[in-house]
Amino acid sequence: MKKEHVEQIQNVIEAAKGKDIKNIFFVACGGSMAALSLGEYFVTKDTSMASFVYTSNEFIHRAPKALGENSLVILRSHSGTTPETVDAATYAREQGALTVAISMDVESALCKESEYTVHYNYKDGSDAIDGEIGVYYTLLFKLLNLLTGEEKFLRGVDQLSKIDQLIESNQAKYKDVADAFGKKYKRDKVIYTMASGAYIHHAYSFTSCLLMEMLWIHSNAIHSGEYFHGPFEVTDYDVPFLMVVGEGPSTPLDQRALDFVTKYSEKVEVVNVKEFDYTGVDEDLKEYFGPALAGPVLRLYADGLAEHTGHPLSVRRYMWKMEY
Missing domain, CATH: 3.40.50.12570 (Rossmann fold)
Incomplete structure (x- = not known):
């Protein structure tokens, strides 16, 4: 993984260490919300930390009472320009929460509105480990390690180095099956x-x-x-x-x-x-x-x-x- 991505993720972990985090919100829209939802699943499965998933606009309008200075809010927008998610970052900061933006564009409105940025590469020839899967999973594994102290999550970070080969081998395994699916349906x-x-x-x-x-x-x-x-x-x-x-x-x-x-x-x-x-x-x-x-x-x-x-x-x- 590129040094810049490692440093960005570590900055988030250090910031989380410096606050008394009581809950974690995963906030985004559409496919970005679906991708973040994985974090809520494993946080609630593996830790006693309260965790929630919100579509960005409802996050603002529902105004959850649990949101505050002891909250970590992780937001994602592929382009970093989704208006509802940018507004959600603004709202979360106004409530005193620690905000982290995940996006492919560090100069985007979402990244500028959030305290911390975790950037991933997209269609620039980079390996998957520096793409959205590798970067988000590294952040998630390190966050789970912080919350649980379990070493398996550090092994998870190390084994993410194999993600490119695993994606390639599994796509090769299913390529013909998926094509047959398209033809059949x-x-x-x-x-x-x-x-x-x-x-x-x-x-x-x-x-x-x-x-x-x-x-x-x-x-x-x-x-x-x-x-x-x-x-x-x-x-x-x-x-x-x-x-x-x-x-x-x-x-x-x-x-x-x-x-x-x-x-x-x-x-x-x-x-x-x-x-x-x-x-x-x-x-x-x-x-x-x-x-x-x-x-x-x-x-x-x-x-x-x-x-x-x-x-x-x-x-x-x-x-x-x-x-x-």
Whole structure:
């Protein structure tokens, strides 16, 4: 990892050490919020620290009472220009919180509005370790180490050096499967996604940002644990589901949903995170690396749909084109 990224992350950790942090807020919109949600999952799973995820505009309007000088607020915007997230940074600072911006542009409004910046490289030929996955995971592992004192998170930082090879090997493993998915479902107007635990944010992101935003395909992200509390009534032989079976404590929820949906639908596709290549990753860290690898793998499924529908992922009807 580049020295500048290491220093930025360490500055955040030192700042957190210097404050009596009582809670952590993860604040962003869309895909950025989905990416940050992973932090809330592991903070609440592995520590006694209170943690929350907010979409930026609601963060401001709800004005959570827990927000204050003992809060750490981590915000993310890819461009650093998302107005709601910039405003959220302003609001958090006004409440005395420690604010950290994650963005590809250190000169962006979000970075200027926040006390600390964690920058990642994007499409400049850099390795993934200096991209959004490597940088965010390094920050998260170091934060978890600070909160728990567990050395496994420092091993996690070291093993992130393998993230490029792991992404490459897993994408190679799923490339043909994802292309076949695109060919098979190119005429379907509705595709549901299902996951739980650390992977529900992937289902949300795939649904909202890839299927709905980029491909204009109707969808809904269903939590595996909630599938039997209403959503399973839409299941039929010709209804497509993309199921993420995770690596971690909530895997039984996914398996239960998978066992049912495959009985009644002939259109179930599965991404089994347990089958990923984890070469060089310790057994007790697989559940942390799984989500880092699932995103790049799921992206291939969207690429497959784009290829076979002839609908480029870059096409928009409204976004960036009009007032909203």
